[in-house]
Amino acid sequence: MGPIRVLLVDDHPVILHGLKGMLSELDGIEVIGQAQSGQEALDLVQRLNPQVVLMDVRLPDLNGLEVTRRLKESHPAVAVVLITVSDSELYLVEALRWGACGYLTKDSSADLIADALRAALRGGTVVSTSLVQSAFGALARAAQSLGPLSADGQLPAVVELTPRELDVLRLVSAGESNRLISQKLSLAEVTVKKHVQSILGKLGVQHRTQAALLGVRLGLVD
């Protein structure tokens, strides 16, 4: 398998330059192109066929969310990881709803960005901790009975859910029991239970209701 082919999209030359420099130092990642607008990004995806697009949410013409939506229609195999200076949980919800595989803050380290790119290619979803915390804040305002979010108050550096965990979380958010989830996904009930435990741990919550609320808020379930 060759390096991950990445297209960078941002309307700041310094950010394009910095990201290219950072990612070029890492094994297994190749920056194949750069775009400074949404339309340019769409044109370059068509021409260069990247595996992952690392893109700013706010662009001068089409915003990153709209580009993500269009790419999911025209190039569904291309993974999109969005980067933002905004910690608005609203963009986060929309980003995931439109099919983005990751959502990071612009001051993320090279290693974190690389992890997100690799996870996106595997079908995982990666979100910066601060953005998850922002989403938790919105949850706490909307649902005061949420209670403590994690046993030790610590969140991992990123939240990465596997495709199967996302399937389970969607059904948990829909209020399904482990038994029904196991039937719908053709899994053993003990396997579903393990997935739920893993999801709770990764999201830093203590019970499935909190995970369900966060799943709804993040747009992982309608």
Next chain:
Amino acid sequence: MQIFDKEAALKAFGRESILKASIIVYLEEVPAMQERLQKSLSLPLSELRETAHWVKGAVSYMHAPAARATAQRLEELCQGAPQPEELAHVAGQLCHELERLGTELAKA
């Protein structure tokens, strides 16, 4: 508030050479940022808000807490019903922060 968080920047960029190269590119962008800020003052509020957000993106990337906070303040101001003098004042502060940041980065 800190003008430039070099420690955080080095950690994010991974290598001093990459940071230094990025500083050069950033400094080349500064005149355009200042010009756009000034021009945006005579445009609809939504334009100034976009400009503030755009500047915030660049200074956040350069790990500049003071400039970021000022850009954030200008962006929030644009979401309300600010007086023109207030807008001009905060936009001026942001230009000043960009200059301070430029001086600090040139030393880094």
